[in-house]
Amino acid sequence: KKVGVLISGSGTNLQVNNVTINATTDLSKGIGAEIVLVISNKPGVQGLQRAQNAGIPTKVIKHTEFKSRLEFDMAMHAELIAAGVEIVCLAGFMRVLTGDFVKLWQGRLINIHPALLPLFKGTHAHRQALAAGVRITGCTAHFVEEDIDAGAILVQQSVQIEIGDTEETLQERVKLTEHKVFPEALRLVATEKVYLDEEGKLVWTK
Ligand SMILES: Nc1nc2ccc(CNc3ccc(C(=O)NCCCC(=O)O)cc3)cc2c(=O)[nH]1
Numbered sequence: 623k624k625v626g627v628l629i630s631g632s633g634t635n636l637q638v639n640n641v642t643i644n645a646t647t648d649l650s651k652g653i654g655a656e657i658v659l660v661i662s663n664k665p666g667v668q669g670l671q672r673a674q675n676a677g678i679p680t681k682v683i684k685h686t687e688f689k690s691r692l693e694f695d696m697a698m699h700a701e702l703i704a705a706g707v708e709i710v711c712l713a714g715f716m717r718v719l720t721g722d723f724v725k726l727w728q729g730r731l732i733n734i735h736p737a738l739l740p741l742f743k744g745t746h747a748h749r750q751a752l753a754a755g756v757r758i759t760g761c762t763a764h765f766v767e768e769d770i771d772a773g774a775i776l777v778q779q780s781v782q783i784e785i786g787d788t789e790e791t792l793q794e795r796v797k798l799t800e801h802k803v804f805p806e807a808l809r810l811v812a813t814e815k816v817y818l819d820e821e822g823k824l825v826w827t828k
């Protein structure tokens with residue numbers, strides 16, 4: 623399956639020791655996915671460099687250059703379709719997508735969130751976890767629905783919060799887990815082990 627990745631920043635979820643990129647570009651690993659395009663809404667971010675280093679085509683589509691959210695989303699949609707993308711992954715993509723875009727990609731649009739949803743939705747998940755004083759957090763790969771961070775959950779993994787953790791130390795530790803959870807979620811969707819039914823519920827096949 624051809625995969626498109628939307629990013630806004632560092633893009634470590636795009637690549638960690640080449641795990642994600644290799645896993646998705648090496649079809650022999652049976653993950654059944656290959657990243658064919660990376661789109662960033664911000665120019666000059668490290669994620670673009672990572673993609674280029676891995677020989678993956680990149681595009682910068684600046685949301686600030688569009689009159690509406692919908693026009694921005696449709697510009698991304700056009701590029702994804704032109705590249706033959708079948709599954710879209712959000713990897714640190716920080717713009718809220720319109721319902722129209724989500725409808726076009728329903729069941730083929732996944733996101734990685736740095737908390738155990740439904741806890742700590744939205745931005746600053748680590749700040750929320752530290753403020754709540756929880757001892758265990760984690761990350762969640764989920765299908766994207768119009769309602770932010772509310773889509774059906776594909777994979778979750780817990781991460782211990784250590785005494786003295788800051789947002790930075792916690793983010794670093796959780797990202798190590800994200801880099802296992804995201805490829806696993808992508809593999810499930812790419813190999814059709816799971817799909818999203820019309821009600822937005824997960825259906826496990828074989
Ligand atoms: N419709 C839909 N779209 C999304 C876009 C990105 C993410 C990634 N996680 C995100 C969760 C929250 C935000 C957010 O509230 N950003 C500040 C406002 C930025 C803006 O004005 O756009 C961004 C990404 C998740 C979703 C989702 O669950 N549903």
Ligand SMILES: N[C@@H]1O[C@H](COP(=O)(O)O)[C@@H](O)[C@H]1O
Nearest residue numbers: 632633634635714734735736
């Ligand atoms: N969606 C969230 O945004 C961050 C992106 O990190 P990176 O993949 O750009 O390094 C990650 O923490 C991810 O969970």
